[in-house]
Amino acid sequence: MTIAMYPSFVMDCPDPGELARFYGELLGWNVKAEEGWAEIRSEDGSNCICFQGVKDFKAPVWPGQDVPQQMHLDVMVRDLDAGETAVAKLGATKAEHQPGTTFRVFLDPAGHPFCLCVD
Secondary structure (H helix, E strand, O other): OOOOOOOEEEEEEOOHHHHHHHHHHHHOOEEEEEOOEEEEEOOOOOOEEEEEEOOOOOOOOOOOOOOOOOOOEEEEOOOHHHHHHHHHHHOOEEOOOOOOOOEEEEEOOOOOEEEEEOO
């Protein structure tokens, strides 16, 4: 028997609305933002990612561990080059360190690492 359903991830950040708009556009999900909190949901509402405003937020340092990433998102794309172009237009930056060939690491506007993956 299922104890709980519809988990959501909550990411700390300096500007919840900005980060929700970034990931909402990336995933094609609906954005809802208010002061200090924002969330994005898939069309059917079964998936949710939330963003919580944190004063004096310190972005993760990747791949170093001085300020560890603690978590990151992996999302699938059909083509890495096309995906890279699209996320750059949304405000992502490509991480300097790229440890693989079937994925690429980027930093969202708040500095959280995320990966575009083809495998």
